[in-house]
Amino acid sequence: MASQNLSREKYNFQISNYESQIEKKEEKIILSNNWFNAFIMKISLFFFIKFSLKWINFKNFFYLKKVKKIQKNTLRMSGDVWYKNIAPGLLNWTILLVMFVITIFPFYWMLITSFKSYDEVDPTKTRTLWELLWPKSWSLETYKNMFNFIDSVSSDSISFQRFFLNSFFIAILSTLTQLIASIIGGFAIYNWRTKINPLFMMIMFSIMMVPGEAMLLGRYILMVQLNWTNTLMALIIPFIGNVFTIYLMSNAFYALNRDLKRAAKIDGLSSFQYFLKIALPAISATIITAFIISFIESWNSVLWPVTIMRDNSEWKTIPIMLWKMMQTSGLEPELQVGFNPINLKMAASFIAILPMLVVFVVFNKFIINGLSKRGSSSSKG
Template sequence: MAPKTHFLQQEAIRAVGRALIYAVLIVGGLTMILPFYWMITTSLKTPDEVVMMPPQWIPFCWKWDNYRIAWEAAPFGRYLLNSVIVTLLSTLGELITSILAAFAFARLRFYGRELLFFLLLATMMIPGEILLAPNFVTLTELGWIDRYEALIVPWTANAFAIFLFRQYFLGIPDELYAAARIDGSGDFRYLWRIMVPLSTPVIITSALIKVIGSWNAFLWPLIVTNSAEMRTLPVGLTAFVYDTGKNYELLMAASSMIILPMIALYLVMQKHVVEGIARTGIKG
């Protein structure tokens, strides 16, 4: 009886521990979801319900028309087009540069490779704000201010993305590279025909991180754009705040239109993100 009693006590302790962990996770999840819930419900309220005290958690009258009014109150169509162009081209550019650089660091043998990779990683410790002024001056000299080049070109390379791809490439067996070389395959063909197809998880991970970051970027687009025609969605939303004043329901509707696509994209692709991040540590 004593061993059985001890076993039951251990099971009870484990059950209590799991219950506490689940409770903490549920509370944390609800805390994270609450701002999004409030944003969406506020976007569907009337102006009177927005300022009602105590707060009205569920709208009495669901005003879906707020989204139409918000969309027509500013040139969000143009903002959306700019954000899509900048996000797609900067993501494509980052993938190309990261894959090529990571392949060189992972497979090619050249003098100073480890030192160069160390210096590349060291750049990740430099705050981005320090580079704003010199980058702005450089783009001004090139005549790129208030143009797509200023929004795209500086963000087509990323040290963290190169690190992710390099770590993943190191996990691909060396025998594949040796066999490809014996068959007469060049480095670029091996990269394109073998390594890239095998790297789908990390490609999706890197692309998703870049898409979300580029879509939500605010400070840099604010600095390098002057006209409304070149504004991206976050910058356009800031201008919309000044135009709408205290129409919080319209502001929340506009914010929802900007944020929800990225949330949906992440929920769809989260499995690939976890897989890509996990596999980058297979081999150091």
């Protein structure tokens, strides 16, 4: 009993110390005047929260196991036995498992197909279910052949590395310009409070309801009239004004405590100084979220680049390369028969989405927090 009390005190002390460290780190972030330092500290706090609690639980594994056992015994004594909850629990897990399989299976199939030889993916041959779901031998030969295949598919001899760099450069440039315009637009909506603000917001929501494909023809005609087809400008300029990002930013500014602005005015700060020194650092989480979402959206964009770019363009992106690959078939040099190199296509697809998977896995909590918290303070005063 004494050892259990000691373990409980030790665990409670570690948890309280963990919570106090979080509070101190959050306080440092709020008081930081440098937005870059605040950004670095937020990333540090994110990883601290993610791993520290797991480490504490790991160190107190046996104590927590005893606590769970005591809780189970208490529930059993109170009449709340496990078999009363097994039906809804089983149903929930079944639904989640089915959804998980449906979601993850395309990625799984893409990954294992990228490691198969052409003989294993040849559509003219029949294979067992196990052969479809698992390669006979894992080999990186497909990834080596993929680069040669891309060079043969590309009519203007653009290498895979160039496709990749184009996508990265365009995504970064498009995201930064969109973010700057959205931050300024969002602050303007927040700062310029008039009677027509509700009407303006209603118009913004109406634009959000219009699918992007419906505006494709208008954008294309405008690009042709400006003689911007096949240029970098056509991939950047049409997406500077993103309604969703502007709304996200204005929402984050509205969520700030009004006392901050009043205090800034008392201290003699202008609206621009308040925006630069107080409001902008306060919504840094939302800015990071908007940056990640816009970057992923720009990286994955395929319909507009395919529409506006020609075969001789030097600004072709990864989605254009994949789109061309998916339409390609030809002759296998040795057998001289028609073939569809699905393994090479899946290898290229996996490499293309790998950066976005890494970004999402690392920053998924930033995305969720930025969309839900809407700024550093939920009190408007």
